[in-house]
Amino acid sequence: MSDIKFYKHQQIPLEMHKVKIVQQLRLLPADERLKKMYAAGFNTFQLHNGDIFLDMLTDSGVNAMSDMMQAAMMHPDDAYAGSETFFRMAAKLEEIFGIKYCLPAHQGRACENILATRFVKPGNCVIMNYHFTTAKAHITRVGGRVEELVSDAGLETESTLPFKGNIDLDKLEACIKKETPANIPFVRLEAGTNLIGGQPVSYENFKAATDLCKKYGIMTVLDASLLQDNLYFIKTREDSMKDKSIREITRMIADCFDIIYFSARKFGFARGGALLIRDETLFHSMEDLIPMFEGFLTYGGMSVREMEAMTVGFDESMEMDVISQGPQFIKYMVDELAAYGVPMVTPAGGLGGHINAREVLEHLKAEEYPAGALVCAQYLAGGIRGMERGTLSEERNADGSERIASVELVRLAVPRRVFTLSQIEYVIDRVKWLYDHRRMIGGLRFVHEPKTLRFFTGILEPTSDWPEKLTAAYKADFGEDA
Ligand code: F0G
Secondary structure (H helix, E strand, O other), X not given: OOOOOOHHHOOOOOOOOOOOOOOOOOOOOHHHHHHHHHHOOOOHHHOOHHHOOEEOOOOOOOOOOOHHHHHHOXXXXXXXXXXXXXXXXXXXXXXXXXXXXXXXXXXXXXXXHHHHHHHOOOOOEEEEOOOOHHHHHHHHHOOOEEEEOEOHHHHOOOOOOOOOOOEOHHHHHHHHHHHOHHXXXXXXXXXXXXXXXXXXXXXXXXXXXXXXXXXXXXXXXXXXXXXXXXXXXXXXXXXHHOOOOHHHHHHHHHOOOOEEEEEOOOOOOOOOEEEEEOOHHHHHHHOOHHHHHOOOOOOOOOOHHHXXXXXXXXXXXXXXXXXOHHHHHHHHHHHHHHHHOOOEOOOOOOOEEEEEHHXXXXXXXXXXXXXXXXXXXXHHXXXXXXXXXXXXXXXXXXXXXXXXXXOOEEEEEOOOOOOOHHHHHHHHHHHHHHHHOHHHOOOEEEEEOOOOOHHHHOEEEEOOOHHHHHHHHHHHHHOOOO
């Protein structure tokens, strides 16, 4: 860990908060975990939270609120229409992003539904740096298709590139010319690019890509769900931005876009979402969809208590002491594991640490879902729940063949302000053990395979008795109760 350079340059990632409320955890014995894995159909989404020791599935809706956020929840203004809570939230968003019009929605994918329903027509092409599962599902649902133009170097799992989420500007221009602007309802750029390992986009790239879209008259949309990690990386990795405040950087990014949307399950530390729309006419063209799908225009499916909390959470997302914590813990975990030889996505990104399952389980075929198998093995070996982000998360091609994901990852998310350093050390220890025993891990196959978003509800089984053998080896090393 000698090369770890943190913001403020301490050598140990420090929690810049203290724990005031706790939730009891339990670690089921290894044999119990094996039974639970079978009951969950080898799909970690189907596990019950009470059977999990450390839940690293996601950072969505499970980030810790601050005392100030909880305090704000005590003074909401509840009304079907015209809630003052909504106006406080919209004013805070306008202060931060400089965008006046706000449509509330119950979470990020609801915003994606609104965007796809209003703007995407059959045959349209939506260009992105990289897709997110729900964003793509909504676009294809209405007959559109997605072009992902992240730079080739961004897909190299091991790298020293600081901004692997950047869109390739040459490919973007070529794609606009090929598709023609009329067939491109919008270009979507995702901050903190989720599926390639929480990798950031530089300010320079946001600006250049959106300038290009403007030249061709194409609408630009920012998915800001993972903006807070991206802001940390711009501040610490982009030389020309290091003297700017987080608020200044946020405004500079926001100024590039016509529409910004986010999941407030991530950005804002609460639950909910919103679309911010710069142009009044554009805003009016979308607003009827909110009462239809979400709820009235001043709550959009969110509870007023959550809206009050997130209004405070937005302010906290503008503080370096708050937004640095996730990326620093993640970097610590990733660097320790990489030093041991575990193939990790580097450099460490936001959101979580990402293990390159394709390389760890190189003895498995892509059709045996290496990342899906590894994520199940990680629950068996330590009660840790991660998330598969690979071929299992894709949908099959029209001819029924597997669509092999460009990257096959296991994500160990680090929800913000939730885990202590000793819990991260435990994770490091158990991932190392699993890496040493990787040849014992076999594949998975579907028993029940839904057509859409199959990773959520699919039921799978192991292709051999590898889970029993792995559990036996684990007990031999750590004891019956571990
Ligand atoms: N965009 C990005 C970049 C996301 O990471 C997510 C959710 C969404 C949109 C959808 O937001 O869940 O509020 O509907 N990501 C979660 C995750 C699910 O675990 O990474 P949502």
